[in-house]
Amino acid sequence: MAKKCYFPECKNKILSIALDCPKCKNFYCAFHRLPEKHECKFLEEIKDDAKKDNTKNLMENKCVTKQIE
Numbered sequence: 001m002a003k004k005c006y007f008p009e010c011k012n013k014i015l016s017i018a019l020d021c022p023k024c025k026n027f028y029c030a031f032h033r034l035p036e037k038h039e040c041k042f043l044e045e046i047k048d049d050a051k052k053d054n055t056k057n058l059m060e061n062k063c064v065t066k067q068i069e
Helices: 043-060
Strands: none
Touching: none
C-alpha cells in the first residue's frame, strides 16, 4: 500500500521512494520533500544550521597566503 504525503493539502501518494524530512521525521512526496515546500516547523533551525556549516567551511578553506603586490 502506498503512503500518502504528510503535507495536508497534498493529494499525492508516495509510490516508490518515501522521502522523509530529517528534522520533523514525516514522509513527503517528491514535490514536498524540501523543508521549504512542506513548511517544516524546524525551518529556521535548518537555516541556522546551514549558515553555521557554511561559515565553518569558509573559514576552514580560507586562503591564507600573501597577495601578490
